[in-house]
Amino acid sequence: MNRAFNRKKDKSWMHTPEALAKHYIPYNVKFLGNTEVEAPKGTEVVKDAVRKLKFQRHIKKSEGHKTPKVELQISIYGVKILDLKTKDVLYNCQLHRISFCADDKTDKRIFTFICKDSESNKHLCFVFDSEKCAEEITLTIGQAFDLAYKKFLESGGKDVETRKQIGTLQKRIQELETENSELKQQLQDLEEQLMISHEPPAGSMSMKPPLSTDVFDMVPFSPATPLVPTPASNGCPPPPPTTLPPDIRKDLFGAEPFDPFTCGSADFPPDIQSKLDEMQEGFKMGLTLEGAVFSLDPLDSRC
Numbered sequence: 169m170n171r172a173f174n175r176k177k178d179k180s181w182m183h184t185p186e187a188l189a190k191h192y193i194p195y196n197v198k199f200l201g202n203t204e205v206e207a208p209k210g211t212e213v214v215k216d217a218v219r220k221l222k223f224q225r226h227i228k229k230s231e232g233h234k235t236p237k238v239e240l241q242i243s244i245y246g247v248k249i250l251d252l253k254t255k256d257v258l259y260n261c262q263l264h265r266i267s268f269c270a271d272d273k274t275d276k277r278i279f280t281f282i283c284k285d286s287e288s289n290k291h292l293c294f295v296f297d298s299e300k301c302a303e304e305i306t307l308t309i310g311q312a313f314d315l316a317y318k319k320f321l322e323s324g325g326k327d328v329e330t331r332k333q334i335g336t337l338q339k340r341i342q343e344l345e346t347e348n349s350e351l352k353q354q355l356q357d358l359e360e361q362l363m364i365s366h367e368p369p370a371g372s373m374s375m376k377p378p379l380s381t382d383v384f385d386m387v388p389f390s391p392a393t394p395l396v397p398t399p400a401s402n403g404c405p406p407p408p409p410t411t412l413p414p415d416i417r418k419d420l421f422g423a424e425p426f427d428p429f430t431c432g433s434a435d436f437p438p439d440i441q442s443k444l445d446e447m448q449e450g451f452k453m454g455l456t457l458e459g460a461v462f463s464l465d466p467l468d469s470r471c
Contacts, residue, residue, distance in 0.1 A: 181307070181311040181314070182304060182307055182308060182311065183308060183311060185315055188242070188243050188244050188308075188311060188312050188315055189243075189244050189315060189319075191243065192241040192242055192243040192248075193241070193242045193243070193308050194239055194240065194241055194242075195239070195240040195242070195298065195301055195304075195305050195308075196237060196238075196239055196240075196252060197237070197238060197239075197240060197296045197297060197298040197301070197305070198235045198236070198237055198238075198296065198297040198298070199235070199236050199237070199238040199249065199258075199294075199296055199297075200221045200222065200224075200225050200235065200295040200296065200297055201221050201224065201225070201294075201295065202221075202259075202292045202293060202294045202295070203217050203220055203221055203292065203293055203295075204290050204291065204292055204293075205217055205282060205291050205292070205293045206291075207291065208267040208268060208282055208284065208291045209267050209268035209282060210268070211270065213268075213282070213293070214268065214270055214280050214282070214293060217280065217293035217295060218272065218278055218280060218295050221295045222295075235297065236251075236252075237252040238250060238251060238252055238258065238296075239251075239252050239255075240296070240305065242305070242308050242309055242312055243312060244263065244312050244315045244316040244319065245262065245263060245316075245334075246260060246261050246262040246263040246265075246266070246335075247261045247263070247266065247281070247283075247309065248260050248261070249261070249294070257342070259294070260335070260338065260339075261281070261283040261294070262283075262286075262335045263312060263313065263316050264316075265283050265284045265286065266281050266282065266283045266309070266313075267282050267283070267284065267291070268280075268281060268282040269281040269282075269306055269309045269310065270306060271302045271303050271305075271306040272302070276302055276303065277297050277298055277299055277302055278295065278296070278297060278302060279295075279296055279298065279302040279303070279305055279306050280293055280294060280295045280296070281293075281294055281309060282294075286335075286339070
């Protein structure tokens with residue numbers, strides 16, 4: 169292993185200070201993973217981590233899993249590990265937490281660095297695979313350390329505290345974004361459950377079929393339909409309807425038809441009954457006279 173921080177004096181940096189101070193240097197590499205180590209630095213510590221992660225990656229590759237590709241963004245503030253497709257930040261390793269960085273001379277594709285986790289305070293070794301840029305990436309991280317240290321001396325140590333505060337705020341922002349996405353998902357699940365609870369069960373039918381209506385949107389009247397008695401406002405049930413013999417004819421309104429000539433004498437007062445008798449006699453006489461005129465008229469062609 170070659171530790172980038174103890175570079176030779178004749179080794180020149182590969183990037184301008186402005187590129188690392190104001191921007192970042194990107195690299196596309198394969199991410200073998202990270203594992204916890206017992207010490208924050210050491211060549212043997214890194215070698216053990218590389219062997220362990222290579223073995224795990226070999227097993228996953230035999231199962232059909234490909235090694236994920238990531239983008240490294242190296243600056244004086246740290247090393248960000250992003251998903252190559254979605255550009256989501258997977259890890260944000262602040263520079264002051266990185267304690268060791270090296271590339272493997274036996275396998276020039278492998279480079280590593282050890283970073284202290286901000287939550288668990290454990291030391292994690294990150295291992296990467298790059299076909300051509302392993303040594304260059306290691307030197308770029310070393311140059312970022314050199315520039316960050318110079319800036320620390322110029323600012324009197326204030327810049328380190330500022331970076332710590334910025335890192336804490338960035339971490340809090342990521343936590344809030346994760347919490348916000350979880351709350352949105354819970355809200356969506358509740359809305360779906362509410363919609364399902366209001367839907368009628370499949371195959372269910374309404375208890376009362378809709379009544380057919382006429383052109384005025386009214387239920388048609390049928391005399392044969394029995395009327396349902398409604399309870400009185402005082403809560404007492406209505407009196408039972410009076411039943412009539414079936415042989416008595418009734419009109420449309422349920423009343424017996426009136427015939428003044430079929431009524432008995434006892435049905436009317438005497439004066440009214442006498443008038444009715446006179447009207448009946450006059451009606452009969454008129455029929456008789458009409459028949460006589462019809463039969464005695466010599467000009468009538470019907471005779």
